Amino acid sequence: MSRKFLAKLIIILILTTAYWLSTSPSFTFAQEGADYDAINRVASQMNCPTCVGVNLADCRTQTCSQWRDQIGDMIQKGYSDQEILDFFATQYGDRVLLEPPKHGSTLLLWVLPVVAVLVGGGWLIYTIRRWNKAELAPAAVSTPVTPSASPPNDVSEDYLRQVEKDLEG
């Protein structure tokens, strides 16, 4: 087999492959891929309705597959992402949304964690301050003994006189 023949064969193979690629349904596939991106963009903002903690975009159940098809249909009809999300929330309840709406009873889901962190943090700061105060207390709170201070009952007069003498001396 001559080199020229081999070169021609390679060129023919390349051209045939290029022609086949340009006429193959790769265009359709690319378009479907774009649709999938759009579907996933909306689906990623929703939960699987029949499982726990699974995103609609990642879920492989029949329910989720049907829902994604419906999202695709709605995108083709010209609905915006928000309109689709609103439709699903109305049709199936707010729980289908990954982010619960910030109103009504679901507002608690947003507020409570923040309040919990604030209360927890406040309590921690308060406790640490109290500990610090308790450690400093014996030095700071000690009252100097003055002659005018009334002596405790169980201390003898001799002892007190000695203490006063020592202080003066």
Add this chain to the structure above:
Amino acid sequence: MEQAIPQQKPSTGKTVFLVLGLIFLVGWVAVVVVNMLSVESTELQGRKAPEFALPLFDQFDQEEVALTDLRGQVVVINFWASWCVECYKEARLLEEGWQDYKDQGVVFIGVDYLDTEKEALGYMVEYGITYPSGPDIGTKIAKDYGITGVPETFFIDKDGNIAHVQIGPIEKPQLYGLLDKLLAQPPEGT
């Protein structure tokens, strides 16, 4: 004379902390109460059936069916979905039951749960469902009935009480036995 001890004013930080603590406590109690109020379907047995008005799919002449309008009749409420494999097992039987009992004072209602309309209508055509069915908008009916999944079937007596809750597909002897028993019971006050 006793000297009045000056009251120490609580600091602003302390007040904010207390208010936040109160908000958290109230919110937490609200969440617990809401969870405690939600009941599971089997707990409803013997209780009054929650009222509802179900919008029907376009193929039906009626726009909606309301439970309150069916008082005095035996009502079978079946929660189903086209994606539910277990629902296929009882679909034809429920239609058969509807055909056999619809003239005897029994009403079947299909509540389509978390389903897409296209697939739901396809399911109804495939299994020849002709009794009133419609989507559970906002899954409100499912919540009120505390269903734990699909299929679930509720048998309501003539007084509007839940006589039986069937979790999972039902068999013919049980379905017909329950309907015969409920039909034989006279409504209260007669």
